[in-house]
Amino acid sequence: MANNRVLQWAVMARTWWIYDANLQCPFRSSERIITYLKGKHKPIYHPFADIGDHVVVFNTRHVAMRGNFWRTFKHFNHTRYAGGFSQASAWRVHEMDPTRIMEKACYQRLSGLPMKKTLMARLHLYPDEEIPQEILENVSGQIRQVQVVPKKLEDYTEEEIQNFPRLFEWPENYDVESYQRENQQEPDQHTTKKWRLD
Amino acid sequence: MAASLVRTCVLTTRRTLQFLRPISFALQESHDSKRSYHRRQKGFLREMYKKRIDIGPDKPRRRSEWINWNYDCEIFSFGQRLGENFDEGSLRQAFVHRSYVEQEKEKRAELGIDLESVPLELDDNSDLANSGDKLMKDYLKVYLRNIYPYMFEECISSVCDHLMMDETLSHIASHLGCEDLILCQDFPVQPSVLSVTFKAVVGALEQAQGKERAEAFVRDFVLPQLIGKDLNEMWPLHNPMGLLVALLSLTGRGQPEPRLLWKSGSNTMMSLYWVGIYSNKQLISKAPGETVLIAEEMAAREAVKKVMRTEDNRPPLVLGTVAERLELDRDRVNASAEDIVRRHYEQSSGQSDSITSS
């Protein structure tokens, strides 16, 4: 009696997972996160059953988008009143609320589900590495990242840079300095269409 | 002119139809009463229905009160159905309850018949029930001791008590057809009466066919009631950890150390903890729980289950044709949990005395 109760509790338990969104694609991460929210990682999965888990996502501020997406990917909104349509680029949304991109990515992937709001309530998003202690104590597992986090030039030590093998030599009269970032103009500066700031 | 003619024709036909209707209605009634709408009978039927409801439900009647009943045939078939050759006299006696005998005596006294001159040749089933009860208890304990050689005596007697409960035995008896055959005072038959009758049937079988056949009967009807039941839940063990400490110390193994294995959602309502019990750094059992204390207690129970070899994945009971070849050691006595705990405390108190003295 008590034994069965306790065993059933163990099978149906709701576990907590944590995910580091640092330099990860929000859309590909959301694919994986949604799997855990729905409970599809469990062999006891059923679409009617509510056996999804909690997922804590941190470093959403440092999420990475491919190509032009920061500029071209738009979030739309309509207040259902006349003239109530508005849109904003991903970078604007991200500036306003650093967790919104990740939240929207997960929400839009949950299309057609009646339990959408319940599942979104189990998704906890934090922009940086500061997570409340009571949430962190609940966590019992980590979801693997979707992309390799590349090592930036700043992360290499001077020694490593010096010791890295030189694969080729620049020609003698090659102007290397013109390609340095400091000497380059801002993307929009060379155009006359200054109003086109999307 | 033509229109008025038509109108008068219509009027006459309508009147004639009205005139015809009561007759046609009566004709319909006598022909086929299911098709017409019983306009007049409706109120009568409704009144009759209300009266029936007011009177109340029928008094429950014994099966013997119906016309198709022959007690001799029923008694004979009862034995044949179970595949046993009963002695008819003792079987009939097995179905006579004490209350029936007393009722008969009262009736005779009312009628003015002197019981000493014309003695009532009815014996009730209490003797047979006592002998049947004894045989059942002995056999159940012998069987359980042999099938579960590591089970503690207290657990065995708890399981045996559970099987001998009025509920269980009355359930078995009613599903063997005893209810119709019992002669007792009140109806419907009480579970206590049914359980006494079942024991008496076992006693009657022992008298007729011998101990072995009676034991086979018990094995075939009483023991299958354990299927699907949790044996460990039948034994009210209040301190599993204490028993485990005593067991491990007496067998010379390390003291039990409970350790947290897994936890999830500690600050939520749906918290889950897995606690494992280690002895000499070896895991002996683990169990989940809503809180750490519950999980620890369940882990200790799981360890005791492992010692008794009564885990959930234990092999099934030996029943049916396979059990006919079972050889049971009737003198076997299993270990007693109370004994173990007492010995452990004597040992530990002895040690502490030696420490204080030194």
Add this chain to the structure above:
Amino acid sequence: MSNNAIPRDFVKNVLQNGVGRYVCQLKRITFRFCKSHGGSRHMRDFIENNLLEFTQKNPGVVCYLQPRRHRPPSVVAEFLNGRREVMLLSGKEVPEICKWVEHMRTRSGVQIVNMIQNNHTETPSTQGIWHPFMFRDSEMAATEFPSKKFSQIQVTGKTATDLVLEEQLKVSSSESSDSHIEGK
């Protein structure tokens, strides 16, 4: 089936019949017929020719004959679980009556409804039912989350940078071995 209007139930066994010994669940059968009406003629034939065989084969079943004037033939079966089933046999010939009697004899007495599953077990699993921590690496129990080890994607291939660095190592190791030989 998800329709609640159509009755359905799991498979049931009365008193674990068959586990110990098999007991025929039919305890008594009553043959009701009319002695003169034409509708009961098959029933009368059955009683004359086939009933004795049935009673001899099944001594555990009590058979009653109940003649009822002007009433159609039927059979009432009473089972050990207390249920009572009536079968109307008017218009049914002797072979069919035999089959229905045989049907009553071999029944468990449980009401016939749609089966949800045609099997039942008390022990569905011997290895234990899955739980979230069954196959989890026990190292995860001791880690403090978030942990870099369990977060990093597991890379299977080699990047260009890795290959270049490997080449450098090879070249430097061969140089050192050459210098070693030279020194020697």
